[in-house]
Every structure is written in C-alpha cells, then in structure tokens.
Amino acid sequence: MTANSVNGSAKISYADVEVGTELPAQTFPVTRATLVQYAGASGDFNPIHWNEKFAVEVGLPDVIAHGMFTMAEAIRVVTDWVGDPGAVVEYGVRFTRPVVVPNDGQGATIEVSGKVGAKLDDNTVRVDLLAMCAGQKVLGMSRAVVRLG
Amino acid sequence: MALDQSFVGRSYPPTEPYEVGREKIREFAEAVGDTNPVYTDPEAAKAFGHADVIAPPTFVFAITFKAAGDVVADPGLGLDYSRVVHGDQKFAYVRPVRAGDRLTVTSTIEAIKSLAGNEIIDIRGEVHDESGEHVVTAWTKLVARAAEEG
Numbered sequence: 001m002t003a004n005s006v007n008g009s010a011k012i013s014y015a016d017v018e019v020g021t022e023l024p025a026q027t028f029p030v031t032r033a034t035l036v037q038y039a040g041a042s043g044d045f046n047p048i049h050w051n052e053k054f055a056v057e058v059g060l061p062d063v064i065a066h067g068m069f070t071m072a073e074a075i076r077v078v079t080d081w082v083g084d085p086g087a088v089v090e091y092g093v094r095f096t097r098p099v100v101v102p103n104d105g106q107g108a109t110i111e112v113s114g115k116v117g118a119k120l121d122d123n124t125v126r127v128d129l130l131a132m133c134a135g136q137k138v139l140g141m142s143r144a145v146v147r148l149g
Numbered sequence: 150m151a152l153d154q155s156f157v158g159r160s161y162p163p164t165e166p167y168e169v170g171r172e173k174i175r176e177f178a179e180a181v182g183d184t185n186p187v188y189t190d191p192e193a194a195k196a197f198g199h200a201d202v203i204a205p206p207t208f209v210f211a212i213t214f215k216a217a218g219d220v221v222a223d224p225g226l227g228l229d230y231s232r233v234v235h236g237d238q239k240f241a242y243v244r245p246v247r248a249g250d251r252l253t254v255t256s257t258i259e260a261i262k263s264l265a266g267n268e269i270i271d272i273r274g275e276v277h278d279e280s281g282e283h284v285v286t287a288w289t290k291l292v293a294r295a296a297e298e299g
Contacts, residue, residue: 028182041180043211067235072181072207079206084197085187085245088206092239092288141237 011083014123014148023081023114023127028073030065030099031107038069052103064098070110070138074131077114078144087147089124094140099133108133114144123148152261152268156226159258161219166251166279167212174204174248181205194247203245209252210238213274213287216254220272221291226258228268229293236269236290243283251279259288266295 035049044066047054055063071093079085101108110133117128129142171189178188186193187203194202221228246252259271274287 034180034182037180041177043215068207068210068238069181071238072183072205075206076181076183079183079185085185085206086197086199086203088242088245090239090241091206092237094237095235 012081012148014119014125017116017119017125017148019116019118021116023077023116025111025113026077026080028076028110028112029107030069030073030101030110031105032063032101032103034107035063035065035069035101038066042066042068044068060098060100062100062102065101065108065110067093067095067098070095070099070131073110074112074129074139074142075144077112077129078127078146081114082146082148088144089147090145091143093129093131093142095138096140097133097136097138099138110138117143120145151263152227152270153225154261156223156258157261161216161223161256163253163255163277164212164216164219166253169204169246169248169250169252171202171248174202174208177208177211178205191248199245199247201248203247206240206242206245209240209246209276209285209287212252213254213256213276214289216256216274217272217289217291220256220258221270226270228270228291229296232293232296233291234294236292237288238290239288241286243285246276246284250284252276252284268293 039045039049049066052063075091099108112131114127114129116125118126124145124147127144131139175189191202221230255275257273259273262269270291272289276285278284
C-alpha cells in the first residue's frame with residue numbers, strides 16, 4: 001500500500017511504469033460452492049457450471065467454471081494494482097480452455113499474472129494478462145487498457 | 150445449417166431499463182471474492198470521484214448477455230442455442246457502471262461466420278444510462294459448435 005492510495009488517487013503513476021513492468025500476481029481458488037455463488041450473483045444458471053451429470057453428458061470432463069468468473073478474477077490483478085477499478089478503459093479475453101472444477105473439496109486454482117505490454121496515449125497502458133489453471137492457459141488475448149495517475 | 154447472412158448489421162430495440170442496485174453490486178463482488186471497498190462503501194467510491202459505489206468491470210455482462218440472448222433466440226436467425234459456447238468477450242468503458250444507473254442495451258449483430266462447421270456470431274451491445282449517456286460497449290463472440298454426424 002502506498003501513501004497516496006489513502007486519499008483515493010491512483011496508486012501507480014504512468015511515469016513509474018515501463019513496458020515489461022510486472023503486476024503483483026494472484027491466485028484465486030474456485031470450488032463448486034464458488035460456482036453456485038457466482039451463478040446466483042450473475043444470473044448464469046447453465047447446468048454445466050454446477051451439475052456434473054449434465055456437464056459429462058454434453059462432453060465436458062466435469063463441471064467447469066463460468067468463463068466470465070475467470071474473466072472477473074483475472075482483472076483483479078489490474079484493479080488491485082491501480083486501486084480504482086473505474087480506471088479500466090478496455091478489457092477483453094478469449095476463452096481458450098475451461099477451468100475444470102472437481103467436487104473433491106479442493107476444486108481448482110486460477111493463477112493470474114500480468115505485465116505492461118505497451119504505454120499508450122493519455123496516461124493509459126496496456127496490461128497483458130496470463131491466466132493459468134492446472135498448468136494450462138485458460139484465457140487467450142487477455143488484455144486490459146487502464147488509465148494511470 | 151448456415152446462419153442467415155442478411156442478419157449482419159441488424160440492430161434490436163433497446164431493452165427495458167435495468168436498475169443497478171448497491172446490494173446487487175455487493176452480491177457480485179462477494180461472489181468473485183473482491184473486497185475492494187469501492188464496490189460496497191459509497192465514501193470509498195467518492196474518494197475516487199465516483200458518485201456512488203461502482204460495479205466490478207465484468208458486472209455489466211449479466212445485462213448485455215441477457216440482451217444478446219434475445220438476439221440469438223430470434224427464430225429467423227436459426228441458431229441452435231443448445232450448442233452455443235462463449236468464444237471471446239470484450240468491454241470498452243466510457244465510465245464505470247454505478248449504483249442507481251438505469252441501463253438499456255441496444256444489440257447489433259456485427260458479423261456471422263462459418264468455420265469448420267461452427268457458426269460464429271459477433272454481437273455488440275451498446276449500454277446507455279437514463280440520460281442517454283453512453284456507458285460501456287460489450288462485444289460478445291458466440292460459437293455454435295458443429296452438430297455431430299448422424
């Protein structure tokens with residue numbers, strides 16, 4: 001925590017970052033309970049996210065996390081870095097691989113790292129995110145543009 | 150069956166307003182485990198210059214996806230929704246969504262492609278507030294996987 005986060009200004013200054021600057025990485029656990037809670041909060045009740053029998057019937061290995069859940073977690077690496085989530089100007093991902101969530105009491109872990117890919121106009125930077133689960137990339141082209149102080 | 154290309158460029162009427170509530174934002178933030186006070190504490194949000202608590206960046210998808218659902222359910226389009234998976238998702242923000250917003254979505258079909266038997270449809274959702282101000286644009290790529298043979 002830097003001192004200037006207290007008064008609400010941006011934690012990170014545009015002048016202080018370079019292409020290649022790494023953001024603090026984070027890990028996000030996801031269990032079946034997480035998915036049920038996310039289903040309720042998001043309104044996405046697709047049974048592939050909570051019903052193992054249904055998931056297998058449609059050709060999946062097991063219940064999988066909502067892609068939008070993974071997308072929501074990945075951007076936290078950016079929003080926790082800048083402090084104000086309202087500084088996010090653009091955010092996009094490709095859903096390349098599902099996050100499989102077994103009913104074993106442990107579930108899965110999504111690991112997200114990010115680095116500055118480009119410095120853009122208007123005090124904005126592009127952050128390239130990497131989201132991994134069980135050693136495989138689960139998001140492709142995962143990029144955010146964020147305005148710094 | 151290939152989708153009807155004449156649907157490219159078609160826009161659908163704006164949805165009925167969705168009123169963004171503080172407690173709905175809190176519920177969403179809790180579901181993704183995000184404890185940033187800007188989502189739950191109006192004073193913390195004001196410290197960043199926001200008029201009220203703001204929503205996490207992907208919150209608006211619940212609204213735009215519902216609007217996109219009305220598009221893909223258009224019987225004239227001929228999409229088999231049971232085979233649809235989410236391919237890509239992108240947002241461009243004019244400002245963050247905040248509590249008290251009454252948001253409408255205007256959906257447009259941007260592209261329809263057929264690739265290796267898969268049908269790919271790109272839908273753009275323009276989100277406006279009650280005053281007509283543009284808040285965010287959401288692009289959703291949906292892929293209807295090829296039906297199995299036989």
